[in-house]
Amino acid sequence: MADQKERRLLPVKLDTYKPLREVVFDAVREAIIDGVLRPGERLMESQLAEQLGVSRTPVREAIRKLELEGFVVMIPRKGAYVAGISLKDIADVFEVRAALEALATVLAAERITEEELEELERILVRKAEIIEQQEIELFIESDKKFHEILYRASRNQRLIQILTNLQDEVHRFRSVSLASPGRMRVALEEHRKVVEALADRDITRAEALAWEHIENAENSLMEAVRKKGDIS
Structure with a gap:
């Protein structure tokens, strides 16, 4: 600290x-x-x-x-x-974020370019390297870039703005969540599946994977902050 x-x-x-x-x-x-x-x-x-x-x-x-x-x-x-953030605040943010991120992923499955898919693939490779180094802050930075590209691929500027603001609200606690044993590797695999669905233009699968990823992220964060005791 x-x-x-x-x-x-x-x-x-x-x-x-x-x-x-x-x-x-x-x-x-x-x-x-x-x-x-x-x-x-x-x-x-x-x-x-x-x-x-x-x-x-x-x-x-x-x-x-x-x-x-x-x-x-x-x-x-x-x-x-x-301002502090309560467990209720986190639950509220993730409830909205899950729905909107699923929407962004659906739109991205329809609108993403080959160049953006390649950008996402490169980030996946970089994330795997970072996991081996156990550099949480670098992983958070790469994770943020991943979502920025995904949001951009939705081609909906208002949606991008809202999702970016929601990400910022929980960013303060990301290092706590990702420090949980195995969470970085699980997050990487979840993102890998999302990219595969985007590449296949499989809207239904992409949407389901987006929901699953955000729900898992919320559960991991909730468990981590309860153990840490920084918020109520």
Whole structure:
């Protein structure tokens, strides 16, 4: 577990056309998703502004927007805190994600290109290598890319956006789930079957496999966080 010094935010880079408030929002949101800012941790405007190298105004605006998205809670007379995630929250997210990911997989079976299928195959090979190295963070990164390509293949921009947001909500606990013995290898095999169904343009099988994968991911995560005791 990283100590407080290791968990500092890095100064934001201004080599982008985004407004400063959006750059700061993205930086703080990413820090929450990646676990740099942990559930229940107080968000001090002055401290965040110093670490990010900006004034307090864009930090304040970012915190307000993060509250609207559910990543931050405001407690009267106490301030802003990183929102926790309960087992009920996870169940709700996965209930929606399973249905929408199944839809994305159905659409991908109809619309995926040969180039995208090859991208998915390459990720499967990379995942197998990562499993041998037992590098959980690299596996999570590859897993995220896998789903990004799958979502993209649906050719439905609104669906892509919703699914990406849902992924972000549980990303903070992915390392806990994948640390379970054998889970990375099982996830790889589940993805391999999905790719085979996509390549065969088998819509029915692809949909069933998508449901199975998300349900297994939920069960693994639920079991892991109960054992770890980080959420209620």
